Amino acid sequence: MARQRPVLFPKHQRLLEQLGENLRLARRRRKLTTGQVAERAGISRSTLYHLEKGDANSSLAVLLQVLVALKLENDLVKLASDDELGRKLADIELLKARRKSEQGP
Numbered sequence: 001m002a003r004q005r006p007v008l009f010p011k012h013q014r015l016l017e018q019l020g021e022n023l024r025l026a027r028r029r030r031k032l033t034t035g036q037v038a039e040r041a042g043i044s045r046s047t048l049y050h051l052e053k054g055d056a057n058s059s060l061a062v063l064l065q066v067l068v069a070l071k072l073e074n075d076l077v078k079l080a081s082d083d084e085l086g087r088k089l090a091d092i093e094l095l096k097a098r099r100k101s102e103q104g105p
Contacts, residue, residue: 037066
């Protein structure tokens, strides 16, 4: 049974393509071939090609393997670490709770 391709909005597909381009540039800056990175990551060259093209079927595990091969694995933990929206939502809740406590019963 073939895997179903995820449906993405165009702006999200562009984000995946930008991620792929960033990986490709990191590989090229290191003067590594697709074969070298694929071998180090334990994946096929075609899998690396799909990742670098922003294919939505690429797995997170494959991304990690490629980041390790490029010595960029610590960049993975930076994803979503600056959660500005989450902090704002939490701050709103804290302000609401404070106002309720100041008003009393």
